[in-house]
Amino acid sequence: MHADREPYAVLERVFREEAGRLTASLVRLLGDFDLAEELVSEAMVEALEHWTRDGVPERASSWLLTTARRKGLDRLRREAKYRQKLALVAALPTEPLREGDDRLRLIFTCCHPVLAREVQVALTLRAVVGLTTEEIARAFMVPEETLAKRIVRAKHKIVASGVPYRVPTGDELMTRLNEVLTVIYLVFNEGYVATAGSEPIRRDLARDAEWLASLLMRLMPQEPEVIGLVALIRLHLARWPARLDSEGRLLLLESQNRALWDRRAIADAVRLIERATALARPGPYQIEASIAALHCEAPTWDETDWPQILALYSLLTAIDSSPIVRLNRAIALRYVEGAEAALYEADSLAESLSRYHLFHATRAALLRELGRTAEADRAEVEGIGLTKNLAERALMAERLADGGDGRPEPGPD
Amino acid sequence: MKYMLLITQGEWFANGSAAEREKSMEKVVEWWGKMFASGKMVGGHQLQSPDTATTVVIERGKHTLLDRPLMEAKEAIGGYGILEVADIDEALAIVKTMPQPDGKVEVRPIIERAR
Numbered sequence: 290m291h292a293d294r295e296p297y298a299v300l301e302r303v304f305r306e307e308a309g310r311l312t313a314s315l316v317r318l319l320g321d322f323d324l325a326e327e328l329v330s331e332a333m334v335e336a337l338e339h340w341t342r343d344g345v346p347e348r349a350s351s352w353l354l355t356t357a358r359r360k361g362l363d364r365l366r367r368e369a370k371y372r373q374k375l376a377l378v379a380a381l382p383t384e385p386l387r388e389g390d391d392r393l394r395l396i397f398t399c400c401h402p403v404l405a406r407e408v409q410v411a412l413t414l415r416a417v418v419g420l421t422t423e424e425i426a427r428a429f430m431v432p433e434e435t436l437a438k439r440i441v442r443a444k445h446k447i448v449a450s451g452v453p454y455r456v457p458t459g460d461e462l463m464t465r466l467n468e469v470l471t472v473i474y475l476v477f478n479e480g481y482v483a484t485a486g487s488e489p490i491r492r493d494l495a496r497d498a499e500w501l502a503s504l505l506m507r508l509m510p511q512e513p514e515v516i517g518l519v520a521l522i523r524l525h526l527a528r529w530p531a532r533l534d535s536e537g538r539l540l541l542l543e544s545q546n547r548a549l550w551d552r553r554a555i556a557d558a559v560r561l562i563e564r565a566t567a568l569a570r571p572g573p574y575q576i577e578a579s580i581a582a583l584h585c586e587a588p589t590w591d592e593t594d595w596p597q598i599l600a601l602y603s604l605l606t607a608i609d610s611s612p613i614v615r616l617n618r619a620i621a622l623r624y625v626e627g628a629e630a631a632l633y634e635a636d637s638l639a640e641s642l643s644r645y646h647l648f649h650a651t652r653a654a655l656l657r658e659l660g661r662t663a664e665a666d667r668a669e670v671e672g673i674g675l676t677k678n679l680a681e682r683a684l685m686a687e688r689l690a691d692g693g694d695g696r697p698e699p700g701p702d
Numbered sequence: 703m704k705y706m707l708l709i710t711q712g713e714w715f716a717n718g719s720a721a722e723r724e725k726s727m728e729k730v731v732e733w734w735g736k737m738f739a740s741g742k743m744v745g746g747h748q749l750q751s752p753d754t755a756t757t758v759v760i761e762r763g764k765h766t767l768l769d770r771p772l773m774e775a776k777e778a779i780g781g782y783g784i785l786e787v788a789d790i791d792e793a794l795a796i797v798k799t800m801p802q803p804d805g806k807v808e809v810r811p812i813i814e815r816a817r
C-alpha cells in the first residue's frame with residue numbers, strides 16, 4: 290500500500306460505515322429505496338470533495354445527513370415528478386438520527402426472500418456495503434449494465450411489492466437470518482476462490498464479507514450462528530497469506546507454510562467460537578468454524594485431529610445432508626478409516642456431484658492412493674474439464690503431470 | 703397493500719382422480735370461505751376450464767381472436783384472488799396456507815390509484 294493511500298483508507302472506512310447507516314435511515318424515513326440511495330450518493334460525492342481537502346469532520350454523520358437533506362431538496366424542487374416526496378425530505382431531521390442503527394433492517398430487506406439470490410447479493414453489496422455498481426459488476430464478472438438493471442429492478446420490486454422495512458421476529462427470524470448468512474458467505478466464497486478468471490483470489494470481496502459479517506455480529510451479538518460465520522471467515526482469512534505460492538498458484542492446505550498463518554487471528558476466532566458455543570444453540574456455521582479451527586490449530590498437517598474433524602462432519606451432515614458436506618466428511622474419513630472407506634462414501638455421491646470438480650479431484654486422489662492409476666487419471670481429467678478457475682485448473686494439471694501425491698484436496702476444509 | 707393471486711390449475715385438478723379432486727376441492731372451498739370471512743380476501747373467483755378461453759391479440763389496433771388461453775396448459779390459470787393485507791410478508795404467509803396439493807401461485811402487487 291502506498292503511504293499516501295493511508296488517509297484514503299481512513300476515509301474509506303468512515304464512508305463505508307456512514308454511507309450504509311445513512312442509507313438505512315433514509316430508506317426508513319422516506320420509504321423510498323431509490324431516492325434514499327441517490328441522496329446518499331450525492332452527499333458522498335460532496336463529502337469526498339470536502340473531506341479530502343479539510344479532513345473528516347468530527348460529526349461526520351450529521352454533516353452527511355444535512356448535506357443529503359439539502360441536496361435532496363434542491364433536486365426535488367427541480368424535478369416535478371418527485372413533488373410528493375418534497376414534504377418528506379423537508380421533514381428530515383437536521384440532527385443525527387438517534388433511533389439507533391437502521392442497518393439491520395436494511396440488511397434483512399436486501400436479503401428478503403422475494404429477491405433471487407444473486408439480486409440479494411448485489412443489492413446488499415450496493416446498499417449496505419456501499420460498493421459501486423461498477424465494483425460489484427467487476428467482482429462478479431457480469432456486464433455493469435446487467436448489474437445496474439438488476440439493482441434498479443430490485444429496488445423497484447421492494448417498494449412496489451410491499452416488502453416491509455423491518456427485522457423479522459419469532460419463528461421467521463431464523464429462516465430469514467439464514468438467508469442473510471448465506472448471502473454473506475456467498476460473497477466471501479466468491480472473493481476467496483473465484484469461480485472463473487485468471488485472478489484466483491479477489492481479496493476485496495472476501496474482506497467486504499468479513500466487514501459485513503462483523504457488522505451483523507455487532508448488531509446481533511446474541512446470535513451464535515452469526516458469531517460462527519464471523520469466526521469461520523476470520524479463520525479462512527488468517528490462513529490467507531499462505532494460500533498462494535510465489536507464482537500465484539493455489540496451495541493445498543497440507544502444503545501451506547503454517548508459519549505464515551496469523552496465530553493471533555486464529556486465537557481470536559477460537560474465542561469467538563467459544564462465545565457462540567456458550568449460547569447453546571448449535572448450527573452449521575458454528576460447526577464449520579470449529580472444523581476450520583481444528584485445521585488452524587494443528588501445528589503440522591500430520592498432527593491434524595482427524596477423528597475430531599470427522600465427528601464434527603458427522604454432526605454437520607445430520608443438520609445439512611447436502612452432497613458437498615458429505616464429500617467433505619468422506620475426505621475426513623480417509624484419514625480416520627482409510628482410502629477405501631472414503632472412496633466408498635465418495636462414490637455414493639456420484640449422481641449429485643458429477644458436475645463438481647472437487648468431487649473428481651477427491652476421487653482421483655483416493656483412487657491413486659489405492660493404486661488404481663488409470664481410473665485416477667480419468668477422474669482427474671474430468672475434474673480439470675469442469676473447473677473454470679485457472680489457478681485450480683493449473684494445480685490439478687500439475688498433479689496429473691506428477692502422477693499426483695496421493696492426497697485428496699481438503700476442500701473448503 | 704393489495705395483491706392479486708394468479709393460481710394455476712395444478713395437476714390435482716387437471717389430471718387427478720375424481721375422488722382425490724373432490725377431497726382436495728373440499729379443503730380448497732373451506733379455505734376460501736375462511737379467507738373471505740376474514741376480510742383479507744376481498745375478491746376472487748374460480749374460472750371455467752382453460753379450453754373455454756378466448757384470447758384477443760391486438761396488433762396495431764387490429765384484433766385477432768385465438769381459440770385458446772394465454773398460458774400454456776402447464777400453467778393454465780384456474781382462478782384468482784385479491785388479497786388486502788399489510789405487506790408482502792403477510793400475503794406470502796397466507797398463500798403458504800393454501801390447501802391445494804400442487805400448482806403455482808403468482809403473487810402480484812396491484813397498483814392502487816387514488817380516485
